[in-house]
Amino acid sequence: MYKRDKTENLKNNIRYLMRSRGETRISLCNASGLTRTTIYNILEGRVVNVQQSTIRKISDFFGVSYKEIEAIDLEGREVIESTVSLYGNMNPAAVPVIKQRQLVQDMNKRIGELVTICPLTYYFGTASNLIGVRLETDIDGMYDLGDLLIVKKGELNGEGETLVYNKETKRLFVVRENYRESDADLIVGSIIEERFNGL
Structure with a gap:
């Protein structure tokens, strides 16, 4: 019965x-x-006893512990964690919002300075060195004029999307993994949140 429960939990997870x-x-x-x-x-x-090597490959793929994937209700745990902070009542991070046309001249400024001269938005999560980029042109059918991208400044995201500014074309574009940086490119940072149409 114990094996069957673990297998059912694994399947559900x-x-x-x-x-x-x-x-x-x-x-x-x-x-x-x-x-x-x-x-x-x-x-x-159809399987009652799943091999540990199989469980480990699945858990590694999803980035969870192989013991957790068998023993814990991951959906229930993530629902609780998303509604109750482990750290108590955390304050949101203040994020300076930079207009697309100001990006190049403001990129070298520290976040502390940007917070005092730019409008602010707030990010609810654990992060640092964040800026908001207000788009003034569309980006390749992905993002539209007025969208706000929350970006971890200067960081190249190997697995997700990275916002890059081309100094020659004076345009923003988004790259994914296997991106090769050119001298004309300025890495704005990794995109961690999108807010469409200024929402």
Whole structure:
């Protein structure tokens, strides 16, 4: 009975992690190196005793402990953590908002100075060295005029999206992994939140 409970918990956690992280069975198989049959058998409840090496590959893919994925209700835990802060009543971070046309001249200023000369927005989360970039032109059909991008200044995001300014074209663009920086490019930083149409 204990094994069956652990397997049921594993199955539910994999389903939740795939749904909440935007993954599919195929993307999980391709990235973890497991066969589709293995994943399908676990998710369909056809396996009672899943090998530890299989569990470890799945948990590594999702960035959770292999013990947690078997024993804890991850969905329930994440719901609680998102509503109750572990650190008590945290204050949001003040984020200076820079207009796109001011970006190059303001990039070298410290956050403490920017906070005193720019309008502010607030970021609810744990982060530092943040700026907001108010777009004054569209970016490749991804973002529109008026959108606000919250960016971790100067950081190149290897896995997510990075905002880059090209000094020659005087335009912003977004890059993902495997980006090669050129001399004309100024890395604004990694995008950690988008607020569409100024919301």
